[in-house]
Amino acid sequence: MKRRPQGIALLLVIWLLAMVSLMLGGLLTVVGQELRLSLWQRxxxxxxxxxxxxxxxxxxxxxxxxxxxxxxxxxxxxxxxxxxxxxxxxxxxxxGKLDLNTASGSDLARVVVQLGATREQAQALAATLEQRRTGIDKPIRALEELCSWPGMSAALFAELAPELTLWSGLARPEPAFASPALRQALGLAYARAxxxxxxxxxxxxxxxxxxxxxxxxxxxxxxxxxxxxxxxxxxxxxxx
CATH class of the missing domain: 3.30.1300.30 (GSPII I/J protein-like)
Structure with missing residues (x-):
């Protein structure tokens, strides 16, 4: 009869050791992850x-x-x-980029079609740009405004954004600094930079x-x- 409590005690000790091992293993995993994250951040x-x-x-x-x-x-x-x-x-x-505050809607349409947009997308974007010109809206301050325009998609914006600017003040890009895609879309002659x-x-x-x-x-x-x-x-x- 005396061996039963000893057997129970042994089981409890083994269970406690297993729990401590699991806790230590989890702690080491967390520490390792924190260390790797710290090294990556550095x-x-x-x-x-x-x-x-x-x-x-x-x-x-x-x-x-x-x-x-x-x-x-x-x-x-x-x-x-x-x-x-x-x-x-x-x-x-x-x-060498297309300035949204000075370019025509038709030029914007040509560029987006060159970059893979549909005719419907191009027409919607060009119409929105022309409405901005004739309305009372302030000049475009950030390229990200285009993300909310009809016809714009995330994939199209990713392709289009590198070809756009808000700071040149030119009606059309200078050919010497324009990308091949812009030159082809707008019919610009090649010029050396x-x-x-x-x-x-x-x-x-x-x-x-x-x-x-x-x-x-x-x-x-x-x-x-x-x-x-x-x-x-x-x-x-x-x-x-």
């Missing part, structure tokens, strides 16, 4: 800093006094290395890829300063 922060460094390098390249070394703002890839982090930087003049003035407002896409494969990308629009003693540029739009 490396991702470094990648963001590197991408911002790429922005600064792009501005320096655009302000290079020597024409032979000056960066060309036609969207070409500039590949660099910054302390072991690979940088992929593209710079494009806003003069080398030697052409890109203007003071440019978009910079800077992607940093760390050694561990962690990457960060910054898409921005900047206004270059023409004054020597002021900040080299001012950010008009910034997204990660």
């Amino acid at each position: 490396e991702h922060t470094r990648a963001i800093w590197a991408a911002e460094g790429g922005m600064a390098l792009a501005v320096r390249g655009l302000r290079e006094p020597s024409p032979a070394r000056r960066w060309i703002a036609d969207g070409r890839l500039n590949a660099l290395d910054l302390d072991g982090t690979r940088l992929q930087i593209r710079v494009r003049s806003e003069r 080398e030697g052409s003035d890109p203007g003071p407002i440019l978009s910079i896409q800077s992607t940093a890829i760390a050694q561990g494969g962690i990457s960060a990308a910054i898409d921005s629009t900047v206004l270059l300063s023409i004054e020597q003693n002021s900040r080299p540029f001012r950010v008009l739009r910034y997204s990660e």
Whole structure:
């Protein structure tokens, strides 16, 4: 009769040990996940800093006094290395994009059709743009406003946004800085970007890829300063 309580006690001890083991296992799993997340956040922060460094390098390249070394703002890839982090930087003049505040609705329709939209989508978007011109609405302040326009889809906006601007003030893009898709859609003649003035407002896409494969990308629009003693540029739009 005395062995029964001892057997029960042994079972309780085994059960408690099993519970403690499970708790310790769960704790170790949580700690491991937190450690990996902390390491990822640290490396991702470094990648963001590197991408911002790429922005600064792009501005320096655009302000290079020597024409032979000056960066060309036609969207070409500039590949660099910054302390072991690979940088992929593209710079494009806003003069090479379609300005929503000055372009015609028919030109917008041509561009969206070139990018894969249907005729119905193109007509709806062009009509909305023309209504904005004749109405009392203020000028378009953000490209994201298009997301609520009739005929716009998320996929179409992703294709269209890189071809649009709000800052050039031109009725049509300058051919020297326009993408092949814009030139074809609008019937623009090919022109060399080398030697052409890109203007003071440019978009910079800077992607940093760390050694561990962690990457960060910054898409921005900047206004270059023409004054020597002021900040080299001012950010008009910034997204990660």
